[in-house]
Amino acid sequence: MRTIFRLIGGSLSLSVVLASGPAAAGPLDAPGAAKALACSACHGLGGQSPSNTMPVIAGIAPWYFKKAIEDYAAGRRPSPEMEPYAKYVLEAGVDDLASYFASQPRQPTAVRVDAGAVERGRVASQQCVVCHVESGKGDPAKGIPDLRGQPPGYLANQMLLFKADRRSPGDATLKALKELMKSIPDDQIADLAAYYSSLR
Amino acid sequence: MTRLTRREFLRTSASGAGLALLAAGCGPAIKGDFAPKAGRRVVVIGGGWGGATAAKYLRLADASIEVVLLEPNRQFVSCPFSNLVLSGVRSIDGLTFGYGGLRSHGVRVYHDAASAIEPDVRRVRVGEGYLEYDRLIVSPGVEFQWEQVDGLAAAQDRVLHAWKAGPQTVELARQLAAMPDGGVFVLTVPPVAYRCPPGPYERACQVAWSLKTKKPRSKLVVLDANANVVSKAALFRAAWKDYPNLEYRASNKVVKVDPSTREVTTEFGDRVKYDVINLIPPQRAGTIAVQADLVGADKRWCEVNHLTYESVKHKNVHVIGDSTIGLPVPKSGNIANAMGKICAVAVVHLLNGKEPPAMAPGNTCYSWVNDHEAIAVVNAYRIEGGKVVQIEQKLTPGQSAQWAQNAVGWATSIWQDMLA
Ligand SMILES: Cc1cc2nc3c(=O)[nH]c(=O)nc-3n(C[C@H](O)[C@H](O)[C@H](O)COP(=O)(O)OP(=O)(O)OC[C@H]3O[C@@H](n4cnc5c(N)ncnc54)[C@H](O)[C@@H]3O)c2cc1C
Numbered sequence: 001m002r003t004i005f006r007l008i009g010g011s012l013s014l015s016v017v018l019a020s021g022p023a024a025a026g027p028l029d030a031p032g033a034a035k036a037l038a039c040s041a042c043h044g045l046g047g048q049s050p051s052n053t054m055p056v057i058a059g060i061a062p063w064y065f066k067k068a069i070e071d072y073a074a075g076r077r078p079s080p081e082m083e084p085y086a087k088y089v090l091e092a093g094v095d096d097l098a099s100y101f102a103s104q105p106r107q108p109t110a111v112r113v114d115a116g117a118v119e120r121g122r123v124a125s126q127q128c129v130v131c132h133v134e135s136g137k138g139d140p141a142k143g144i145p146d147l148r149g150q151p152p153g154y155l156a157n158q159m160l161l162f163k164a165d166r167r168s169p170g171d172a173t174l175k176a177l178k179e180l181m182k183s184i185p186d187d188q189i190a191d192l193a194a195y196y197s198s199l200r
Numbered sequence: 201m202t203r204l205t206r207r208e209f210l211r212t213s214a215s216g217a218g219l220a221l222l223a224a225g226c227g228p229a230i231k232g233d234f235a236p237k238a239g240r241r242v243v244v245i246g247g248g249w250g251g252a253t254a255a256k257y258l259r260l261a262d263a264s265i266e267v268v269l270l271e272p273n274r275q276f277v278s279c280p281f282s283n284l285v286l287s288g289v290r291s292i293d294g295l296t297f298g299y300g301g302l303r304s305h306g307v308r309v310y311h312d313a314a315s316a317i318e319p320d321v322r323r324v325r326v327g328e329g330y331l332e333y334d335r336l337i338v339s340p341g342v343e344f345q346w347e348q349v350d351g352l353a354a355a356q357d358r359v360l361h362a363w364k365a366g367p368q369t370v371e372l373a374r375q376l377a378a379m380p381d382g383g384v385f386v387l388t389v390p391p392v393a394y395r396c397p398p399g400p401y402e403r404a405c406q407v408a409w410s411l412k413t414k415k416p417r418s419k420l421v422v423l424d425a426n427a428n429v430v431s432k433a434a435l436f437r438a439a440w441k442d443y444p445n446l447e448y449r450a451s452n453k454v455v456k457v458d459p460s461t462r463e464v465t466t467e468f469g470d471r472v473k474y475d476v477i478n479l480i481p482p483q484r485a486g487t488i489a490v491q492a493d494l495v496g497a498d499k500r501w502c503e504v505n506h507l508t509y510e511s512v513k514h515k516n517v518h519v520i521g522d523s524t525i526g527l528p529v530p531k532s533g534n535i536a537n538a539m540g541k542i543c544a545v546a547v548v549h550l551l552n553g554k555e556p557p558a559m560a561p562g563n564t565c566y567s568w569v570n571d572h573e574a575i576a577v578v579n580a581y582r583i584e585g586g587k588v589v590q591i592e593q594k595l596t597p598g599q600s601a602q603w604a605q606n607a608v609g610w611a612t613s614i615w616q617d618m619l620a
């Protein structure tokens with residue numbers, strides 16, 4: 001029971017308190033929420049990024065969260081922003097933060113995409129379904145992340161980083177993905193980003 | 201005198217039972233306990249980066265606590281990105297936000313300044329009235345030490361700082377635009393510690409970029425009181441290679457300004473003529489913090505507990521943002537935002553009789569070096585033995601459009617994190 005007694009004062013009858021029940025857990029009561037406060041400056045409250053460049057991490061699968069954090073901290077996935085924050089996450093407790101963000105309901109990005117680009121991207125996505133599957137939700141067993149509802153700017157940027165071998169450079173397990181990206185012209189990358197961003 | 205109108209008052213107090221009484225009777229002047237406390241209350245002084253964040257997160261952490269925010273300005277204007285207004289890359293309107301988002305979280309926003317703090321009786325004075333609190337969060341930003349530069353106090357209307365985003369930013373942008381080609385723009389950097397270590401150098405980039413593209417025969421002279429560029433030195437110096445019109449002079453502390461001769465004088469007696477001056481004065485904690493004896497022996501900055509941000513000088517009074525000193529963190533909006541969140545959670549724990557969690561802030565400062573590229577510095581921290589300690593500082597490998605896009609992403613997120 002939280003603070004309802006003191007708030008409303010001693011004169012309050014017991015029945016009212018019972019009717020109101022225990023105070024509903026606030027958004028910062030979730031386990032791990034306090035440790036995640038540093039993240040909202042870029043990723044939004046609960047990981048719900050409002051911008052086109054910062055990825056949505058609300059609802060992120062814990063296995064992928066941990067892989068991303070470890071890759072950033074080790075410098076395998078170069079990011080001047082995320083390397084220090086990833087080190088912070090490893091010290092603060094990566095499991096706590098992984099389960100906190102996994103428990104946050106994922107809202108698709110509010111950034112709008114062009115319907116024509118989505119349609120062109122849908123056609124082009126045939127190259128991706130073998131790994132990312134038809135729905136775009138990926139496949140944890142094969143280490144494939146969910147792309148649905150991410151901001152288009154973020155998706156396009158990551159594809160360009162793969163194409164230039166600047167995300168996880170030299171990583172043998174991502175060779176097939178990078179070869180594929182190299183074959184895709186940049187304007188088609190924008191279409192693919194619009195398509196995956198539009199998926200729900 | 202108070203600026204609280206009756207309509208504004210009704211709006212801010214729409215959900216307040218006790219407050220309705222006041223609206224019914226008294227005129228606009230605030231007298232006595234103008235908002236009697238019904239339950240537990242936190243008062244926040246200052247609705248800038250630290251205070252707005254703290255007010256919102258107090259409500260998120262425990263909606264049973266009443267939160268009153270005192271902020272004289274009706275609109276929030278972001279200092280981050282305001283250097284881009286000088287170069288015309290952004291407009292001030294795009295950096296200006298209302299306080300409606302905080303109201304929708306149940307924060308009572310009063311557009312008035314706190315005039316004094318009475319820690320012994322836990323009251324904040326506002327004009328002739330007062331407010332009671334259980335805990336107080338003070339985030340008044342910085343005040344300028346006008347007296348440190350001869351002639352400055354008397355010339356405040358002509359010698360601009362533009363170091364609090366708002367009308368001065370717009371006026372300085374106008375002066376820059378109106379400067380004849382071939383003119384000299386002088387920018388002075390105050391000695392550390394001051395608000396936003398990379399800020400003056402980002403401003404130098406924006407002014408130099410603007411002159412280079414629009415007034416190619418003009419020059420920017422940067423007179424820095426410090427011995428070197430204070431932040432991201434190598435990255436700024438690399439960016440300045442594109443600006444042969446920028447003359448940087450380290451260890452050139454400006455001690456005098458004379459608007460009648462359009463001249464500044466340095467510590468060593470060198471005189472520099474200007475067509476447009478931007479003098480960023482030396483700084484200290486916001487005046488209310490100094491008056492309330494929250495500052496240390498230096499009479500400039502406030503020392504705080506690193507876990508709760510409670511003042512080391514007064515109990516139940518917490519200080520966040522630029523006014524603080526002693527943590528190994530820069531005076532940045534990102535840090536003020538982080539402190540606001542951590543302090544809010546700590547205050548709620550303390551009010552609920554629980555031990556506050558030990559949380560460290562994080563920092564990222566992006567700086568725009570032209571109209572489409574940026575650089576950044578990122579700091580992560582841990583708590584060690586009850587103190588904030590840096591884990592790592594990382595710089596961008598160079599300047600690029602990618603960091604500029606990330607800067608836009610950061611700004612979009614953090615403005616919402618504070619105010620939406
Ligand atoms: C040009 C420039 C560029 C910058 N760029 C960046 C950047 O890119 N990134 C970054 O992280 N930081 C940046 N900063 C720094 C950032 O703006 C500050 O660190 C931040 O504003 C500090 O927050 P604060 O809450 O301490 O103070 P402020 O945001 O200044 O808020 C203080 C508030 O308190 C109010 N106040 C003062 N006295 C009283 C009183 N007695 N009663 C009631 N209210 C009162 C004021 O009106 C003000 O609104 C920049 C600063 C400048 C000047």
